[in-house]
Amino acid sequence: MLDKSVKQTLVVTLLLSFCSIVYELTLANTLSILTGNYIWWHSWTIGFYIAGLGFGALKAGKKLNSWRELFWIEIGLSILGSISVVYVHFLYLVFYSYDYMAYMGGEFYTASYIQNSFYMKVFFFVMAQSVTFLIGLLSGFEIPLLMKILKESTGKDHENKVLGFNYIGTLVGTLFFALFFLPKLDVFWTAIIVAGMNLMICLYIVLQRRVKHSPDVLVPSALVFLFLVFMSFKNDKIVETYLKIRYHAHRIITEDKTQFGTFLEHLNRIKPVERIKSLYQYIDVFEVDEKDGTVETIVTMDSNFQFSTLTEKFYHEGFSHVAMNLVGQRPKNILVLGAGDGFLLRELLKYDEIEKITHIELDPEILKLARRDKFKKINKSSLDNPRVNTIVGDGFFYLRNTDEKFDAIFIDFPYPKNYNLARLYSVEFYTYVKARLKPDGFAVLDTPVFEKKSFDKKKYYGQLIDKPIFTIKDLQNNSIILSTIHYSGFTKYLPYKVGGESFVVMRNSDTPFQFDLDKADLSKIESVTDVQLRAISDQYFPYEIKEKYVNSIFHPTILDAGLSQF
Amino acid sequence: MDIRSQHMLVDLWFQNELKSSDIENICSVIESDLTVIKKSSHQFEPHGETIVFILGESHFSLHTYPEHNYVTLDVYICNMDVDLHAILEKIVKNLDLLHIERKFLTRGEWEEFDEKNVELSPTQKKASSLLVITFIVAACSIIYELLMAQTLSSTLGDTTFRYNMTIGLYIAAMGIGALCYEKLMKGDKLQNLAKLEGVISIVGGLAPIAVLFGDLVAHWLTKVMGINYFGFFIQTYLSIFCYGIIVLIGFLTGLELPLLMELGKRIKEKYGSIVLSVDYLGTLAGVVAFPIIIFPNFELFSIGFLVAFLNACVALVLYFTNGIKNIKIMIPLILVAVFYLVALINGSTINQFILKKMYYFNL
Numbered sequence: 001m002l003d004k005s006v007k008q009t010l011v012v013t014l015l016l017s018f019c020s021i022v023y024e025l026t027l028a029n030t031l032s033i034l035t036g037n038y039i040w041w042h043s044w045t046i047g048f049y050i051a052g053l054g055f056g057a058l059k060a061g062k063k064l065n066s067w068r069e070l071f072w073i074e075i076g077l078s079i080l081g082s083i084s085v086v087y088v089h090f091l092y093l094v095f096y097s098y099d100y101m102a103y104m105g106g107e108f109y110t111a112s113y114i115q116n117s118f119y120m121k122v123f124f125f126v127m128a129q130s131v132t133f134l135i136g137l138l139s140g141f142e143i144p145l146l147m148k149i150l151k152e153s154t155g156k157d158h159e160n161k162v163l164g165f166n167y168i169g170t171l172v173g174t175l176f177f178a179l180f181f182l183p184k185l186d187v188f189w190t191a192i193i194v195a196g197m198n199l200m201i202c203l204y205i206v207l208q209r210r211v212k213h214s215p216d217v218l219v220p221s222a223l224v225f226l227f228l229v230f231m232s233f234k235n236d237k238i239v240e241t242y243l244k245i246r247y248h249a250h251r252i253i254t255e256d257k258t259q260f261g262t263f264l265e266h267l268n269r270i271k272p273v274e275r276i277k278s279l280y281q282y283i284d285v286f287e288v289d290e291k292d293g294t295v296e297t298i299v300t301m302d303s304n305f306q307f308s309t310l311t312e313k314f315y316h317e318g319f320s321h322v323a324m325n326l327v328g329q330r331p332k333n334i335l336v337l338g339a340g341d342g343f344l345l346r347e348l349l350k351y352d353e354i355e356k357i358t359h360i361e362l363d364p365e366i367l368k369l370a371r372r373d374k375f376k377k378i379n380k381s382s383l384d385n386p387r388v389n390t391i392v393g394d395g396f397f398y399l400r401n402t403d404e405k406f407d408a409i410f411i412d413f414p415y416p417k418n419y420n421l422a423r424l425y426s427v428e429f430y431t432y433v434k435a436r437l438k439p440d441g442f443a444v445l446d447t448p449v450f451e452k453k454s455f456d457k458k459k460y461y462g463q464l465i466d467k468p469i470f471t472i473k474d475l476q477n478n479s480i481i482l483s484t485i486h487y488s489g490f491t492k493y494l495p496y497k498v499g500g501e502s503f504v505v506m507r508n509s510d511t512p513f514q515f516d517l518d519k520a521d522l523s524k525i526e527s528v529t530d531v532q533l534r535a536i537s538d539q540y541f542p543y544e545i546k547e548k549y550v551n552s553i554f555h556p557t558i559l560d561a562g563l564s565q566f
Numbered sequence: 567m568d569i570r571s572q573h574m575l576v577d578l579w580f581q582n583e584l585k586s587s588d589i590e591n592i593c594s595v596i597e598s599d600l601t602v603i604k605k606s607s608h609q610f611e612p613h614g615e616t617i618v619f620i621l622g623e624s625h626f627s628l629h630t631y632p633e634h635n636y637v638t639l640d641v642y643i644c645n646m647d648v649d650l651h652a653i654l655e656k657i658v659k660n661l662d663l664l665h666i667e668r669k670f671l672t673r674g675e676w677e678e679f680d681e682k683n684v685e686l687s688p689t690q691k692k693a694s695s696l697l698v699i700t701f702i703v704a705a706c707s708i709i710y711e712l713l714m715a716q717t718l719s720s721t722l723g724d725t726t727f728r729y730n731m732t733i734g735l736y737i738a739a740m741g742i743g744a745l746c747y748e749k750l751m752k753g754d755k756l757q758n759l760a761k762l763e764g765v766i767s768i769v770g771g772l773a774p775i776a777v778l779f780g781d782l783v784a785h786w787l788t789k790v791m792g793i794n795y796f797g798f799f800i801q802t803y804l805s806i807f808c809y810g811i812i813v814l815i816g817f818l819t820g821l822e823l824p825l826l827m828e829l830g831k832r833i834k835e836k837y838g839s840i841v842l843s844v845d846y847l848g849t850l851a852g853v854v855a856f857p858i859i860i861f862p863n864f865e866l867f868s869i870g871f872l873v874a875f876l877n878a879c880v881a882l883v884l885y886f887t888n889g890i891k892n893i894k895i896m897i898p899l900i901l902v903a904v905f906y907l908v909a910l911i912n913g914s915t916i917n918q919f920i921l922k923k924m925y926y927f928n929l
Contacts, residue, residue, distance in 0.1 A: 021737070025730055032726070040857045042729045043712060047853035054846030058839060160745055167741025174734020178727055394723065397795065400928060401785070420725045428925065435929050553720045554866035554921070 006154060008208070010165045012201055013146050016074075017169030018176070020139035022194045023081045024049040025177045027132050030085050030187045033282070033302060034092045036417040048129045049136040056140015067210035070145050071217060074202045077138050078224050082195035082231055084131050085187045089242050095124040097249055183279055188239055192232050199224055243273035246303065247286050278365035285369070297374070299341070301414055309378060311499070312343050313527040318498030319410070320347035322528065322536070323444040323505045325520040326494065326513045331407030334358070335436070337395035339412035340366035342379030348410070349382055350524045358406075359383075359390040360398045367392070396424060399432045409433055409443040416551075416558045425481065426553045430488035434508065442507035447481050449495040449502045450474035452540050470542070476549070478541055480558050483549035495541040498528055570674040570834070571624065571644045576654060577667040580635040589630065591660045592639065593617065596626050599653050600643075623648060635664070642673075646832055655752055672835050693833045695887060697844045699880050700826050703763060704848025705855065706877045707819040710770035711736045712856045713869050714812050717774040720866065721781050721925075722804065735809055736816040743820015751825055755832075756888050757895060759825045763881035764899050766818045771874025771906055773811050774867055778924040780807040785928065867920060868913035875906035 028045035032038040143166055150158040181190040202221050204210075211217055231238075244267050252266050273286040281302045288296045290310075297309045307315065324330065330353040336344060340361035348354060361367055367390065369375060370383055383390055391398070395413075411433070416422040423429065425447065433443050452470040478495070485493050485506055493506035494513050505513070514520070515537040517530070525533075551558040580588065596602065601622030608616050613633060619626040624642040631637070639657075641650060650670065658666065715732035719725040751758050784804050788795045795801075823845055830837035860869055881899050884890075909916055 021734060025733070029726065029730075038725045038729065039716065039861065042715075042733075043853045043857045046733055047850045050846055050853075051850045054843055058843055163741060164745050167738045167745075170741070171734055171738035174730060174738070178730040178734070182726065182730070393796075396723070401788075401795070418725070419719060420723065423720070423723065431926065431929065554717075554917075557862075 003154075006150060006158065008204075009146060009150055009153075010158075010161055012204065013143075013162050013165040014169040014172070015197060015201060016139070016142050016146075017166040018173040019077065019081070019194050019198050020135065020142070021170045021173035022177050022181065022190065023077070023084065023135045023139075024132065025174065026181075026187050026190050026194070027084055027088065027128075027135070029182060030088050031128060032418070033187070034089065036302070036304075038419050044125075044129060045132050048132040049139075052133040052136020052138075053140040056137040056142075057144055059141070067149060067205050068217075070142070070149070071202055071205045071211055073138050073141050073145070074198050074205070075220050075224055077135065078195045078198040078202065079227070080131065080135055080138070081198060082192055082228055084135070085191040086238055086242075087131060088128055091124060091127055093242065093245055093249075095120060097245070186239070186277055186282075188235055192228060192235060195231075196228055199228060239275065240272045241267070243275060243284060243286070244270055247273055247284070247298070247300075248288075251288070276365050276369065278363050280363045283363075283365060283369065299369070302417075304414055304417055306414070307341060307343065312341075312378075314499030315501045316343045316347045317525050317528045318496075318501055319344055319412070319444060319446060319503060321521075321524050322496065322498055322533065323442075323503065324351075325522075326496065326505055326515070326536075327442045327507060328511075328514040328519075329407075329440070329442065330354075331441070332356070333404075333407050335399075335404075335406045335409045336360070337399070337409065337411045337413065338362075339410065340370055341375065342370040342382040344410060344412055345382035345385070345388055346379045347524070349380075349385055349387065354387065357388045358404075359388055360393055360395045361390060362392070362394055364392050396429055396432075399429070399436055402436060404436070405438045405441070406436060407438055407441050409437060409441070411443060411445045413446070415448055419556060422551065422556045422558045423553045425484065425551055425558055426556070427484050427488045427550050428553050430485055430490065430506075434489050437508050440507075440509045440511075442505060445485075445504045445506070447502065447504055449478050449481055449497075449504065449541050449543075451497055451502070452542050475542055475544070477558075478543035479546065479549040480551050482541075482543045483545050483547070484551045484558075486545045487547065487550045495539075495543075496536045497539055498532055498536070570646055570672055571642060572646060572648065572650055572832075573643075573671040573673050574639075574641045574650045574654065575669045575671070576639040576641075576657075578637045578639070578658075578661065578663055579665040580637070581662040581664045582635070584630060584632045584635055584637070588661055589615070589617070589628070589637070592628065592637075592657050593619075595653065595657045596621075596641070599656070600626070600641075600648070602626075646672075649754060651755075652753060672831075675835060693830070693837055695883075696826070696829055696833065696837070697841065699884055700830075700841050700844045701848040701851070702876060702880050703766075703822060703826075704845040705852035706770070706873050706880075707766070707815065707822070708736075708849045708852035709856055709860065709869070709873050710766075710773060710815050711812065712853065713770075713866075713873070714773055714777070714808075714815070716861065717777045717866060718808055721777055722808075731809065732812055735812050736819075739813040739816025740820035740823075743817040743822075744824055745820075746817075747821050747824040751821060754890075755825055755828055756884065756890055757892055759822070759829065760881045760885050760890060760895050760899065762818060762822055762825065763877055763884070764895070764902055766815065766822070767874040767877040767881065767902050767906070769811070769818065770815055770877065771870045771909075773815065774870050775920055775924075776811055777808055778920060780804060782924045782927060865913055865917045867917050868910060871906045871910040871913060871916075875903060875910055878903035878906060 024045060028042045031041040031045060035041060143162060147157075147159050147162045150156075150162065177190070181193075185193070199221070202224070206213070206217060206221060248267070248270055249263075252263060271287055273284050276283040276285070283306075284300045284303065286298055288298060290296055294310070299306045299308075330351060332353060332355045334348065334354055334357045336348070336357055336359045338361060339345065339359070340363060345357065345359065348357060367383065370379060382388065395411075411424075413424045414421055416425045437443060450470060452474075481504065482493065482495065485504065490506040490508075492508075492510060492513070493504055495502060495504045497503070517533055520533075522530075522533075549557055596619060602619050603622055604620040606618050606620075610616070613630075615628075615630045617628040621643075624644045625640070626642070627640045629638045641653070643650065654668065711732055715729045718728040718732070722728070751762075781804065784795065784800050787793075787803070788800055791799075793799055823842070826845065827838045827841045830841035860872075864872060878899060882903060885896060885899060890896075
């Protein structure tokens, strides 16, 4: 039988490895959520963490011994862990707003230069991963130290048991993180709670009199305790400030050219950003007061722009009516993937020919949002229309497993900024889209494709030229989107742009697309202007069709195309 | 010249009264496994016996304390090639013991002495090849895991969840492997390592294909049983199947590290911890290479073939450089290496075939 103090030490081991792995996972997830590149950040973070562990384990046992050192390590971990998430977020703000501010201020070349600046990326990377490494390093000290403690107190080797409990703690930590922390709490709270657990170990060490009670032990623990209490009270405020800066800072700065003091004052006056955490993403809702007194409501998903109440009409009219005119068909049985906000459904329901709309949306929180009174007014309660059958589920899975064939499929997913989303722009996905269309069916896709504009100022007079340079990355991006569609078997496809939003329409039959405005039915179009409609036939989207560009779920090419910052 | 020797000190406490057959058993193992040149023994009054053998490899001594049912052994071997662990196991096998204490020492190690003999000694060559092997196998193992996380994300979706689960299960399974090491890895360490690498190569290289197959079965079950794919039953089956593979790879990797450390210690005590740090470095190299070089440039299943081929090659290098002579290990290893090489060369054909059969099945 193990005596009581050995048992307690083993429980401490378990808790410590629990805390360490949760810190690692929290950091990896924070970085992935912020930047959108999951594979990259998860790989690097686990790498630096393990390297830290190894380094710590090598260095431990030389100088360190006894509970006292363990106490200091836990104090260190508690502080590091509790600030790590906040630190990474504000670090990202610096990195992100630097180029964004230049962009919003009209300095396109500077913006593009900074965004592609290797040194900025290196700076962000090093600053972020040094925290991971430090946490790994401190955690690396723990295990050899605990082995030593047990050996000193009992005179026997307990290495196997310490290792065993360490691994169990890691497993429990991972399961807890994946099943509880990540879905139920946000990363900020996770970091604070785990830091609290770490501090409890310190308190255990103190209360069990494993170390002498003296001010140099009691004062730091009290300070860290107060710090954590402060952090947990201020947590919501921190998240709020972060979100405000993230969404409003560039506007405040470019509009007012303010000083830092007035900047903060301005920030305080703004209504807080509402953040909804769903199982799949962070949905942020915030309002911007326009100069003419109207209020614009903007919704983002994982910080990527989703829609604005001021501009959504252009977008959804371009998506529905313009596509229908280009194809020259009126479908009866439609499948809509994504588009949980209900705006696209509102436009589609204007056609009496449409008999049935099957609507698949993954995130129930989006549907809840769209059913709020404020948005119901805008989408005209389209979600509750009897012709619409909304199913909460995975669009890709539905497409793969349904036996039904559709006249038209409308695909409205977030842009492929991370791997989860890149799956929805894959050759596998479009292959199934094609297979589920009737022989004369068509599909419309909302996707980033870039136009090469000539600088004939007269022709574009009055239009905002939002992207002055067509870069090699834009060519790569266009080629990826269109090669992927091409290699999934579509022969007829057309990229087009309406009001700054780009789409691709593809059809199963070989009938040519219809550009003649006189033959088109414009009765349902309210916001998109004739000038914009006429411009479609002149739009030029350079691309190459090559197999190397094809984006597959097993071999994603789309993430390299510069849509994600890393 | 390598002047180092191995020294094993063993204390044996017997369950029952000491019998002369026990002592004979011990001595017969020494006689059969080592070269006895001269034997000498003395019986003390009232009890106790001392036996000393001069060996071609140095010496063996044994003292009995019949009043305590207790025996001590010393085996001193003037080279690093004999496997003392294996000899001890053979000795202990025939005895009915209450408790055993053992210590393994390395004699003749002095840093400054080594520094005087600067030219690459055979030991150092052996050490550097061991470190290279450690580096490669560590990188291979973590790449198998990242590949699994990626395959799960590709076929089942939900990248975040898959990566988190994979990393955690991998670390935990490695721990369980390390804890089971002593029970499972008896016998010759080099042969064990070669066998283990072969098994890891087979499991790791084919794991992504297994995931697709598992998902195929899940779809089939959904249809046949008429239940929800996202329901409890199918998801539990998928989790057990897919995470089972991850745990298996982690477990095998966990057995690998103590083996490598043991081999390192046999070369020189300090190489134990050097092997550990090189293992960490290899892991780091693996996690860095995966997102930057490997994943963007190879097809999914080909990554498995590539890494498994590398792993099998390392096992073969280990086999031939250390003079292992066991045809039962060599032939499977060569077969595995050739299999993966052929698979790698025909990578895109195989990839397309598997996708057609296992992914586009409901097209």
